[in-house]
Amino acid sequence: MMLLTRRAEFSAAHYYWVEAWSAEENVRAFGACANRNGHGHNYTLEVTVAGEVDAVTGFVVDLKALKEIMEREVVGVYDHRHLNLEVAEFKAMLPTTENIAIAVWRRLEGKIPGARLERVRVYEMAELFAEYRGGK
Numbered sequence: 001m002m003l004l005t006r007r008a009e010f011s012a013a014h015y016y017w018v019e020a021w022s023a024e025e026n027v028r029a030f031g032a033c034a035n036r037n038g039h040g041h042n043y044t045l046e047v048t049v050a051g052e053v054d055a056v057t058g059f060v061v062d063l064k065a066l067k068e069i070m071e072r073e074v075v076g077v078y079d080h081r082h083l084n085l086e087v088a089e090f091k092a093m094l095p096t097t098e099n100i101a102i103a104v105w106r107r108l109e110g111k112i113p114g115a116r117l118e119r120v121r122v123y124e125m126a127e128l129f130a131e132y133r134g135g136k
């Protein structure tokens, strides 16, 4: 079994806010991220797929297809958007790095021809990433 990882980048704005909490509680929990005007990040996304190396092509996955799926399903939807206000799944959950990794998984799972989605990593900054393996 072979793992192959493709990286992509997108820039997006977000804020963290729980409606059921008071302003003080939100600031206590989320600090600067509780600013409801939002702030931006340059995110890095790493998508890892697993499969067997094809005896003829030497590939585990069609690289062009993987790039297009990531572009269509994630980067094209998230890039230069305010995640809370403009992306449907973040109306129901806060766009934390962890939740973005889960959302990316849900957007890509089952859509990569010939390979299995193995891991999604989302970096909010170089020093911090969340990794999701679909409940494994």
Ligand SMILES: [Zn+2]
Pocket: 014, 033, 039, 040, 041
């Ligand atoms: Zn932030």
